[in-house]
């Protein structure tokens with residue numbers, strides 16, 4: 001699902017991330033750990049071609065798309081649907097005046113998910129922009145997205161949205177709420193639900209739980225673990241939280257000052273690390 005070889009990202013003269021090898025297969029979770037500024041987020045963003053202003057070289061393939069050479073349209077399909085980016089505080093990225101159901105429906109329509117047979121297997125490149133835009137203030141109980149978004153295929157989309165919510169252990173009734181009416185953990189699970197509804201094959205999670213308290217963190221991690229086990233999603237997790245990583249990752253890359261200093265199976269790297277920096281990180285655990 002993800003294959004990286006000799007990735008190098010530089011801003012000006014400064015190389016901020018160098019990753020010789022990174023593979024994440026179906027149903028696998030790989031974590032990138034390291035202190036602040038070590039190049040974790042840059043690596044993640046480079047996988048989606050989102051390191052604007054940087055010089056990027058190497059081979060990057062995500063869901064079969066060559067990110068370094070892909071045309072903008074193919075890249076948009078990867079970014080928007082096949083590979084979902086889950087960030088620390090998704091609420092900030094959600095329009096505050098729009099109900100969650102409308103936001104999700106809009107994203108699905110944009111990517112051509114109609115709720116019909118086979119429509120959620122991935123984005124359709126023919127999916128036109130959604131025409132139901134605008135703040136929704138009326139979403140009644142019968143509609144996940146509000147009357148403005150009802151139409152052909154609406155019931156199918158409602159079912160897709162409801163199933164996606166259930167997959168992340170959210171009551172679909174949450175789709176009638178506004179972003180400020182949900183908790184951080186719910187927002188994080190909503191972001192993952194959106195990815196599932198879009199047919200994502202890969203989840204790129206950048207510190208997905210660091211804004212959450214411990215109990216809610218466990219819920220989100222439980223959801224991610226379930227998705228990879230049950231649906232075969234590939235998860236690339238960026239985190240400075242080694243305790244969290246130990247509960248979910250199969251393999252771990254440790255970065256320091258833009259360089260991968262250690263990589264291997266999680267049980268080895270986190271229990272019996274080779275590199276002194278990894279030992280330092282582990283010793284710093286409470």
Ligand SMILES: Nc1ncnc2c1ncn2[C@@H]1O[C@H](COP(=O)(O)OP(=O)(O)OP(=O)(O)O)[C@@H](O)[C@H]1O
Pocket residue numbers: 011016034035036037038039040041042043052053240
């Ligand atoms: N757009 C940019 N222009 C210049 N330098 C950048 C840019 N984005 C990131 N950097 C630099 O690249 C380095 C790596 O940053 P990055 O965000 O990848 O680290 P990180 O390990 O994810 O840190 P954190 O855990 O704090 O998010 C940092 O020194 C940062 O200042």
